[in-house]
Amino acid sequence: MNGDSPALSVRGLSKSFGALAVAQAIDLDLEPGARVGLIGPNGAGKTSFVNLLTGMLRADAGSIVLDGGDITGLKPEARVRRGLVRTHQINTLLMETSLRDNVAIAVAERENFAWRFLRFTPQWRRCLAEAEAQLASLGIDELADRKVAELPYGQQRLLEIAIALVLKPRVLLLDEPAAGVPAAEAHAIHAALDKLPADIAILMIEHDMDLVFRFARRIAVLVQGRVLTTGTPREIAADPQVRAVYLGRSAA
Amino acid sequence: MTARPDISGPALASLRFGGGSRFGWAWHILPWGVALATYFLAGAYLTLGTAALEMILFTLSIDLALGYAGIITFGQAAFFGVGAYAAGLLSIHLTPDPILGLLFGTAIGALLGLVTGALILHTEGVTLMMLTLAIASMIGAFGEQAGDLTGGDNGLQGIHISPLFGLFPFDLWGSTAYLYALGVLFLWFIAAWRIVRSPFGRSLDGIRQSPRRMRAIGTPVWWRLVAIYTLAAAMAGSAGALKAQTNQFVGLDSLDLLVSGTALVMLILGGTRRLYGAFVGAAFYVVVQNLAAEFDPFRWMFVIGGLLVVIVMFLDGGLMGLADWLRGAALRILPGAARK
Numbered sequence: 001m002n003g004d005s006p007a008l009s010v011r012g013l014s015k016s017f018g019a020l021a022v023a024q025a026i027d028l029d030l031e032p033g034a035r036v037g038l039i040g041p042n043g044a045g046k047t048s049f050v051n052l053l054t055g056m057l058r059a060d061a062g063s064i065v066l067d068g069g070d071i072t073g074l075k076p077e078a079r080v081r082r083g084l085v086r087t088h089q090i091n092t093l094l095m096e097t098s099l100r101d102n103v104a105i106a107v108a109e110r111e112n113f114a115w116r117f118l119r120f121t122p123q124w125r126r127c128l129a130e131a132e133a134q135l136a137s138l139g140i141d142e143l144a145d146r147k148v149a150e151l152p153y154g155q156q157r158l159l160e161i162a163i164a165l166v167l168k169p170r171v172l173l174l175d176e177p178a179a180g181v182p183a184a185e186a187h188a189i190h191a192a193l194d195k196l197p198a199d200i201a202i203l204m205i206e207h208d209m210d211l212v213f214r215f216a217r218r219i220a221v222l223v224q225g226r227v228l229t230t231g232t233p234r235e236i237a238a239d240p241q242v243r244a245v246y247l248g249r250s251a252a
Numbered sequence: 253m254t255a256r257p258d259i260s261g262p263a264l265a266s267l268r269f270g271g272g273s274r275f276g277w278a279w280h281i282l283p284w285g286v287a288l289a290t291y292f293l294a295g296a297y298l299t300l301g302t303a304a305l306e307m308i309l310f311t312l313s314i315d316l317a318l319g320y321a322g323i324i325t326f327g328q329a330a331f332f333g334v335g336a337y338a339a340g341l342l343s344i345h346l347t348p349d350p351i352l353g354l355l356f357g358t359a360i361g362a363l364l365g366l367v368t369g370a371l372i373l374h375t376e377g378v379t380l381m382m383l384t385l386a387i388a389s390m391i392g393a394f395g396e397q398a399g400d401l402t403g404g405d406n407g408l409q410g411i412h413i414s415p416l417f418g419l420f421p422f423d424l425w426g427s428t429a430y431l432y433a434l435g436v437l438f439l440w441f442i443a444a445w446r447i448v449r450s451p452f453g454r455s456l457d458g459i460r461q462s463p464r465r466m467r468a469i470g471t472p473v474w475w476r477l478v479a480i481y482t483l484a485a486a487m488a489g490s491a492g493a494l495k496a497q498t499n500q501f502v503g504l505d506s507l508d509l510l511v512s513g514t515a516l517v518m519l520i521l522g523g524t525r526r527l528y529g530a531f532v533g534a535a536f537y538v539v540v541q542n543l544a545a546e547f548d549p550f551r552w553m554f555v556i557g558g559l560l561v562v563i564v565m566f567l568d569g570g571l572m573g574l575a576d577w578l579r580g581a582a583l584r585i586l587p588g589a590a591r592k
Contacts, residue, residue, distance in 0.1 A: 054468075080470035092468065094461045105458050106469040108451040114471065115479075117450035124451055167469060 005068055007032045007201035008053075008084070008171045013062035015052055015225075022048035024225040025062065030171060030201040037216030037233075038205045041245065045225040046205050047089075050175055053203075054086050055079050067170055083170035087160040089179055089205075093148045099159055100144040103131035106163045134166045135159075138192055154185030161192055172196070174204040178211055190214075213237065221245075279579075283531050284438070291430055297542075299426040299498075304538040305433040306495045309440055311515045311522070311530035313487035318516075319524035320448055321480045322460030323373070324381045326512050327388030328488050330368075333395065333507030335361040335489025336496040340408045341401070343497070348414035350422075354436065354493045361489015362482050364391075369481035374474055376463070385509065392507040407503040411496060422498070429498040436494060440487055444527055447483070456480055517556070521563055523570030532571045 008030040015023040022045040030036055040046050051057040053064060055076035063072045071079050094102050104127040108114045113123045135141040138158050148156060157177065164172055178189050193215055196202060206212045212219065213233045220230040223245050229236070236242055290301045310332055317323045339357035347353070372383040395402045402408055415421040420428045447453045455476055458466045463473050496502045505511070515534070522533020540559065544552035567573050 076467045077470045077472050080468065086468060088464075088468070092462055092465045094458050094465060096461055097457065101454065105451070105454050109455065109466075109469045109471055113451045114455045114476075115452055117447045117452040120450045120452075127451070163469060 037212035040222035085169035086173040310491035317484035327384030329511035331488035332492040335492030339493035357493025362486035365485020523572030
C-alpha cells in the first residue's frame with residue numbers, strides 16, 4: 001500500500017478511570033517494518049495502552065489510524081480483520097485443541113471460511129496445510145498433532161506467534177513475548193522474533209531490557225500514561241531522565 | 253513433514269467416534285441399526301420408542317449449544333414447547349399437513365432462539381444461565397396465561413394430523429409416527445455431524461475454550477453464538493413439533509423447565525460433545541425410566557439419580573466414554589484380528 005504513511009498512527013490517545021489517567025495524550029507512529037519497543041515501569045500504563053490499541057478498552061479521546069483508516073471506534077475483532085494483531089502476555093490458546101487446528105482456525109477466520117458449514121472440506125484442507133507450513137517455519141511442526149495443554153510453556157509461546165503471523169498482520173503487538181519462558185527455552189523465542197517478516201510493523205511491550213534493546217530499533221518510554229521520550233536504544237540507554245525514572249534509582 | 257493432514261483427525265477430542273480407523277464408519281451402523289430394529293421388535297412399546305427419538309433430538313440440540321459452543325443454557329425447553337404449540341396450532345387452525353407443521357414449529361423455535369439469543373448472548377457464565385432460566389420461565393408463564401391460544405391447563409386439544417406425504421396415516425400403533433420421527437432425527441443428525449466438523453463448528457469449539465483467543469483472531473463471537481443458538485432452537489422446535497404431532501396433544505409440561513433438566517441429565521449420562529452421547533443418553537434414560545417405573549412406580553427417580561451419580565463419578569465422558577473403553581479393550585483382546 002502507500003509506503004510513506006505510517007502503518008499505525010496514534011494521536012492524543014487518552015483514557016482515565018476516575019482520577020487515574022492511564023493514558024494521557026499518547027502519540028506514536030509505526031512505519032511499515034518498524035521495530036519499536038515500548039518500555040516503562042510497572043503501572044506506567046503499558047497494558048492499558050495495548051488494550052486501547054486492540055479495542056478492549058475504549059479511548060476517552062484521541063485517534064488510532066491503521067493504514068490510513070480510522071479504527072478508533074472499531075471492535076477488537078474488526079481491528080484484527082484490518083490487520084492489527086496481538087500476542088498475549090499470558091498464553092491465550094485453545095488448550096484442548098491441537099497446534100495445527102489452533103492455527104488452522106485462525107486461517108479459516110482470516111479467509112472468511114469460518115461461517116461455512118456446507119461444502120467446506122477443500123477449504124479446510126487448505127487451512128490445515130497453511131497451518132502446517134506456519135508451524136514448520138517456527139520449527140514446531142512435529143508437534144502439530146499434539147494438544148496445546150501437553151506442551152511446555154515456551155512452545156506455547158511460539159504458537160501464540162504462529163497464530164498471529166498466520167493472520168497476516170500489518171501491525172503486530174507483541175505483549176511480553178518472552179514472559180514466563182525459562183531461560184533455557186528463551187533462545188527459541190529470540191530466534192523466532194529475529195525471523196519475523198520484515199514488512200510487518202511491530203510494537204513490542206517488554207520488561208526484559210536485554211530483549212528490547214536487542215530487538216527494537218526505536219524505543220518509547222511510557223511513564224504515568226505519557227510518552228516520556230522516544231529514541232534509538234543507544235539514546236534511551238544514555239538518557240538521564242530515563243535512567244532516573246526507569247532503569248532504577250540504583251543506576252541514577 | 254508429516255503426511256497429508258487427516259481431516260477427521262484428532263482435531264476435537266470429542267470427535268473420536270467413527271473417526272480414525274479404516275472401518276470407523278461401521279460404528280455408525282450400531283445406533284441406527286438398533287433404532288431401526290426397534291421398529292420391528294418394539295411391539296406395544298413403539299410409542300415409547302417415538303418418545304425416545306423426540307428426546308434424542310431435543311438432547312442433541314442442547315449438545316450443540318451447551319456441549320459444543322459452551323452456552324450454559326437451562327432454557328432450551330422454551331424452544332421445545334413453543335415448537336410443539338406452533339405445530340399444534342397450525343394443524344388446528346390452518347393445515348393438518350405434518351411436514352408443514354414440522355417446518356412451522358422449527359421456524360418458530362428458530363425465531364425465538366434468534367430474538368432471545370441476540371438479547372442474552374453477550375453475557376456468559378452464571379448471568380447467562382439465569383437469563384436462559386428467566387426467559388424459559390416467562391414463556392412458560394405466558395403459555396399458562398394465554399389460555400385462549402394454548403388451552404391453558406387443559407392443554408392444546410383437537411390436533412389432527414393428515415397422512416404423511418398424503419400416503420401414510422398416523423395409525424393407532426404409532427408405526428408411521430416412529431419412522432417419521434426417526435427420519436427427522438436422522439436428517440438433523442447428519443446436519444449436526446457436518447456442522448461440528450466444519451470451520452464454523454471448530455470456531456464454536458474455540459469460543460467454548462477461550463472467547464478471548466477467538467476475538468484475537470478476528471472472530472465475531474456474539475454472531476457465532478447467536479447463529480448456533482438459533483440453530484439449536486430450531487432443532488428443539490423440531491423435536492417439540494414431532495411431539496405435538498405424534499401425541500396429537502400439547503400440554504403445559506412441554507414448556508416446563510423440568511424438560512430442560514431431564515434432557516441435561518440425558519446428555520451427561522450419554523456424554524457431551526459426542527452427538528451420539530445425546531443419542532445413547534436419551535435412549536438409555538427413557539428405557540431405564542420405563543423399566544424402573546414398572547418395577548417400582550414410586551422410586552424410579554432413585555434409580556436414575558443413582559445411575560447419574562455413578563456415571564458422573566466413575567465414567568469420564570458418560571456412556572460414550574464407556575463405549576470407547578469397551579471398544580479399546582475389544583481391539584486389544586482380539587489379537588491381530590484387525591491387522592491381518
